[in-house]
Amino acid sequence: xxxxxxxxxxxxxxxxxxxxxxxxxxxxxxxxxxxxxxxxxxxxxxxxxxxxxxxxxxxxxxxxxxxxxxxxxxxxxxxxxxxxxxxxxxxxxxxxxxxxxxxxxxxxxxxxxxxxxxxxxxxxxxxxxxxxxxxxxxxxxxxxxxxxxxxxxxxxxxxxxxxxxxxxxxxxxxxxxxxxxxxxxxxxxxxxxxxxxxxxxxxxxxxxxxxxxxxxxxxxxxxxxxxxxxxxxxxxxxxxxxxxxxxxxxxxxxxxxxxxxxxxxxxxxxxxxxxxxxxxxxxxxxxxxxxxxxxxxxxxxxx
Numbered sequence: 001x002x003x004x005x006x007x008x009x010x011x012x013x014x015x016x017x018x019x020x021x022x023x024x025x026x027x028x029x030x031x032x033x034x035x036x037x038x039x040x041x042x043x044x045x046x047x048x049x050x051x052x053x054x055x056x057x058x059x060x061x062x063x064x065x066x067x068x069x070x071x072x073x074x075x076x077x078x079x080x081x082x083x084x085x086x087x088x089x090x091x092x093x094x095x096x097x098x099x100x101x102x103x104x105x106x107x108x109x110x111x112x113x114x115x116x117x118x119x120x121x122x123x124x125x126x127x128x129x130x131x132x133x134x135x136x137x138x139x140x141x142x143x144x145x146x147x148x149x150x151x152x153x154x155x156x157x158x159x160x161x162x163x164x165x166x167x168x169x170x171x172x173x174x175x176x177x178x179x180x181x182x183x184x185x186x187x188x189x190x191x192x193x194x195x196x197x198x199x200x201x202x203x204x205x206x207x208x209x210x211x212x213x214x215x216x217x218x219x220x221x222x223x224x225x226x227x228x229x230x231x232x233x234x235x236x237x238x239x240x241x242x243x244x245x246x247x248x249x250x251x252x253x254x255x256x257x258x259x260x261x262x263x264x265x266x267x268x269x270x271x272x273x274x275x276x277x278x279x280x281x282x283x284x285x286x287x288x289x290x291x292x293x294x295x296x297x298x299x300x301x302x303x
Contacts (some may be wrong), residue, residue, distance in 0.1 A: 033050065033059075033145065035049055037067040037068055037273055038148060038149060038157065041061050045225070046119075053238055059123065059124075059125045061234070069149075071091075072085050072086075080095050081095065085132070090103075096114045107215065112127075134149040140223075142156060160228065188219060189274075196274075199279055200277060210282060211276055212264050212275050213234065213264055215276035216234070217273065231261040241298070248299075249275050249301050252296070254297065272284050
C-alpha cells in the first residue's frame with residue numbers, strides 16, 4: 001500500500017473524530033468560517049462553510065477542490081449525488097448520504113457522511129483536504145482553515161478578530177472577521193473604471209452594453225468572484241450587510257428605499273459609486289446627494 005493510501009486510511013480514523021476547536025455558537029458569532037488554500041482565500045458565492053452540531057467544519061466541496069486544482073464531476077443517483085474529484089495523481093469518489101469514499105481505488109470508511117445543503121455538497125474540510133494529501137491548519141483566533149497543498153509556509157490572510165463598528169450588529173454584539181484584501185478591492189475599482197462611458201443595455205452583461213447588475217457581475221467576475229445575476233438577488237444572497245460602505249462594497253437603490261433593490265453599483269470611496277445607468281451608461285455618481293441619494297438604502301460587503 002503506497003504512502004498516500006496509508007495516510008488517508010490513518011487520517012480517516014483520526015481526523016473525522018476530531019473537531020476544529022470551534023463551537024457552533026462561536027461560528028454563529030463570527031458569522032462565517034473562512035477557508036484559505038495556499039495563499040488564496042476561497043470565495044463561496046452562495047452556500048457558506050459552517051460548523052455542524054458535531055463541531056465539524058463543513059465546506060462546500062466544489063469551491064475548495066477546484067481551488068486546489070482538481071476537476072469535479074457530479075452525477076445524480078436517486079436522491080443523492082455521486083461526486084468524483086480528480087487530477088493527474090489522485091482520484092476520490094464519494095456519494096452523499098454515505099460514510100465511505102473510494103480513494104485511488106481503495107475503499108475508506110468514515111464516521112460521518114457527505115450532505116447536501118442549499119443545493120451544495122458539503123464534506124468536513126479535513127476529509128477533502130487529507131484525502132487529497134494536503135495539510136490543514138486551524139486558526140481559532142480568526143475562524144480560518146488553511147489548506148496547504150504546496151511546499152510553502154503559508155500565513156493566514158486574515159487579521160486577528162476585532163470588533164468592526166461598521167458591521168450590522170447582532171443580538172450578542174459579536175466580533176467579526178476582517179479580511180486583508182485591499183489590493184483586491186483596488187483591482188475591482190480599477191477594472192470598473194475601465195468601462196466608464198460604456199452604454200446601457202437592458203439585459204446586457206458584456207462591454208458591448210451593460211445593465212446595472214450585469215456590470216457589477218462582470219467586474220467582480222474579473223476577480224473570480226461570482227455574484228447573482230440581478231440586483232435584488234445580490235442584495236438577498238451575497239455578502240455581509242454593513243452600515244457604512246467601504247471601497248468595493250455593493251450599494252443598493254430603490255424608489256422606496258427598501259427591498260426589492262432595483263439598482264446596484266460599486267462604492268469607489270469619497271461618497272461616490274460607479275454603476276451602469278439607463279440614462280448615461282457607466283458613470284460615477286454621488287451616493288448621498290440628488291437622484292441616487294434619495295434611493296440609496298443598503299450596503300453589502302462581498303470582499
